[in-house]
Amino acid sequence: MRSFRTLDDLNPAGLRVLVRVDLNVPVENGVVSDATRLERILPTVRNIASRGGKVILLAHFGRPKGRDPKESLAPIAAALASHLGQPVAFAANCIGSVAAAAVAAMQPGDVLCLENTRFHAGEEKNDPAFVAALAALGDVYVNDAFSAAHRAHASTEGLAHVLPACAGRTMQAELEALDKALGKPARPVMAIVGGAKVSTKLELLGNLVSKVDVLVIGGGMANTFLSARGLDVGKSLCEHDLVATAREIEAKGEHDLVATAREIEAKAKAAGCEIMLPIDVLAAKEFKAHPGHRIADVSDIAADEMILDSGPKSIEAVIVRLQTMRTLVWNGPFGAFELEPFDTATVAVAKAAAALTRSGKLVCVAGGGDTVSALNHAGVGDDMTYISTAGGAFLEWLEGKPLPGVEALKR
Ligand code: AMP
Secondary structure: OOOEOEHHHOOOOOOEEEEEOOOOOOEEOOEEOOOHHHHHHHHHHHHHHHOOOEEEEEOOOOOOOOOOHHHOOHHHHHHHHHHHOOOOEEEOOOOHHHHHHHHHOOOOOOEEEEOOHHHOHHHHHOOHHHHHHHHOOOOEEEEOOHHHOOOOOHHHHHHHHHOOEEEOHHHHHHHHHHHHHHHOOOOOEEEEEOOOOOHHHHHHHHHHHOOOOEEEEOHHHHHHHHHHOOOOOOOOOOOHHHHHHHHHHHHOOOOOHHHHHHHHHHHHHHHOOEEEOOOEEEEEOOOOOOOOEEEEEOOOOOOOOEEEEEOHHHHHHHHHHHOOOOEEEEEOOOOOOOOOOOOHHHHHHHHHHHHHHHOOOOEEEEEOOOHHHHHHHOOOOOOOOEEEOOOHHHHHHHOOOOOHHHHOOEO
């Protein structure tokens, strides 16, 4: 039995179903520029509506300080209607008489979107009075917003304590994929962690070394580890100033990033987790596309060079190791993938992971921040077992932290 309830445990017929969704989509000049998140909520909305439930959507948009027409959900509700292929009514407030009247007018199968929950301070404060005002509009609560589940807000957590609650289809898919990747994974498991800064991913690395068999560190983060191994990384992004001053701090016996990198290496060794760092890299003197670069050994970086991607030997080593793995968890690109040719390692490893996943040899779960765009850039976004579009929530899950919105759904 699952640890949480799903739509299969709910008979929504005739019920007012408050559904927390993620409508925090990118909007340019009033037009939704990427509808991925809208597409992801359709299965839940259709499931409830087709079984005669009244679908009342709750969501936040942006970070408004009070009511702000620029952050209204009205245009997004309209965009949702065209993706859904049925009308989506809109109420200009998510609580009170306006919302109550809109709910009262609903027929079974109707869909209503309530205005931005963050127009009320009680949302982020998880204020019991605000929770009660939301709860008054519904009979049951469905949470389909994994991406907001790391926040204990009224609509993401509070409601689950006052109404019968279950996970929507997207939340369910996300939790099942994550469980496959790190909860009860097929072994051996590899994690690839790349991206810009070590400081933002320390907890994540610390958690992963105790859970995975191989940890591949790439991107700007790898530079801090190379530095910790005593290598000179020139003017690479490696929170270099921090590291430089950290060395001085270290001399005084205080904590620093280089020391933390060493601690992570020691923790990995104790846990039997192999850490793979780049062996060779693409180095350049300027941070731009096609700057003129060379393939260099990690021990051979000049003072005026920066590391912008992993090199061919490193890519080969990762792919050879990946072929022996059964599960891959991926967060963060290997290089500055927005600038050619520094997308080479990310694209090559992504294509290898996609081929292994397609042939059924690998379960590959990826997500967080730029990872989705990096994998889409490699043209393999649809080939992974699961791609999480959640940023912060995916990273907090990788850190091993309980997510309040998920905890509140547990039986
Ligand atoms: P994150 O949001 O932490 O996943 O970081 C993603 C960003 O890291 C992307 O914008 C990449 O361009 C950047 N990045 C990855 N590797 C490097 C590198 N070696 N040097 C500079 N930036 C990098």
